[in-house]
Amino acid sequence: MASTRTNERPGTRAVLRYYHMSASKARVVLDLIRGRDALSAQEILASTPREAAEVIAKVLASAIANAMNNDGQAAEELYVASAFADEGPTLKRFKPRARGRAGRIRKRTCHVTIVVARMDEASIARMRASRGADASRSRRVSESRRRADQQSHARHRETAREEAAAAAAAEAEAAEAAEDEAVDTELEATAEGEATATAEANVTEAPAEVAADEEHATATDAKAAGDAANEETSN
Numbered sequence: 001m002a003s004t005r006t007n008e009r010p011g012t013r014a015v016l017r018y019y020h021m022s023a024s025k026a027r028v029v030l031d032l033i034r035g036r037d038a039l040s041a042q043e044i045l046a047s048t049p050r051e052a053a054e055v056i057a058k059v060l061a062s063a064i065a066n067a068m069n070n071d072g073q074a075a076e077e078l079y080v081a082s083a084f085a086d087e088g089p090t091l092k093r094f095k096p097r098a099r100g101r102a103g104r105i106r107k108r109t110c111h112v113t114i115v116v117a118r119m120d121e122a123s124i125a126r127m128r129a130s131r132g133a134d135a136s137r138s139r140r141v142s143e144s145r146r147r148a149d150q151q152s153h154a155r156h157r158e159t160a161r162e163e164a165a166a167a168a169a170a171e172a173e174a175a176e177a178a179e180d181e182a183v184d185t186e187l188e189a190t191a192e193g194e195a196t197a198t199a200e201a202n203v204t205e206a207p208a209e210v211a212a213d214e215e216h217a218t219a220t221d222a223k224a225a226g227d228a229a230n231e232e233t234s235n
Contacts, residue, residue, distance in 0.1 A: 011081045011117030012071055014063035018088050019055060023110035026052045026085035030112070037127055038064050038078040038116055056083075056112060063116045073118055076127075082115040 019026070029052045033041035038060070045057040060080070067073045088109030094102040119127070 011115040012063055012067035012073075013082075013113060013115040014059050014066055016055065016059045016112040018109045019112060020107065020109055021052060021055075022108040023085040023087045025050070026056065026110050026112055029053050029056050030083040030085055030114075033060070033080050034083045036080055037119065038075055038080065041080050056114070059112050059114050060116075063114045067116050067118075076131075077118050077124055078116045079119050079123075080114060081117040082113070084113055086111045086113070 029045070029048060029050050032044050032048065033056070036044065041060060042057065045053045045060065064075050064078060067078055068075060088111050090109065091107035093105040093107060095105055097103045
């Protein structure tokens with residue numbers, strides 16, 4: 001029994017013709033998505049680092065869009081029924097070589113075809129159950145991460161409050177120490193001022209006392225001289 005031809009396979013297709021890449025390089029990427037559901041195939045192509053992955057992703061998006069707009073199908077119910085790359089015309093170029101020879105350069109092209117079709121009901125049910133489980137797991141993971149973030153933020157806030165309280169206490173202690181130092185300085189300055197004033201008063205009073213003593217001594221001498229003169233007169 002003859003198999004179904006490539007161009008006669010059921011489904012919605014999208015074709016890219018004359019792309020400047022060898023068919024062998026495109027087939028390496030097409031083998032990754034063949035038989036996969038459309039959404040998984042797009043995720044695989046998005047994480048594939050090969051150059052052909054970007055172009056094949058556009059072809060797959062075009063096939064999905066054709067199935068949605070032309071056949072009225074849902075994107076999550078589609079799968080890659082067929083994906084192949086045929087060789088296109090090869091451009092011949094030549095590069096000059098030594099001794100007048102020429103080196104041939106082959107610029108190969110390919111035709112990329114992707115066919116998407118609707119999955120059967122059992123496959124759709126399994127896919128939805130799997131995606132539902134993944135979604136619930138994602139919700140649990142996101143909830144756990146959210147709680148962990150909240151706890152981390154709470155710890156950061158508590159640490160920030162403790163650091164602020166410690167900084168305020170240190171500032172208060174520094175201010176109190178500065179105030180005590182200012183009071184001590186003021187008291188020392190007052191004591192020094194009083195000592196200076198006392199010394200100046202003592203210095204000011206000393207000449208006055210000396211002058212009074214000298215006056216008293218002079219008066220005593222004058223009295224003694226007067227008494228002596230009176231005695232001589234009486235004799």
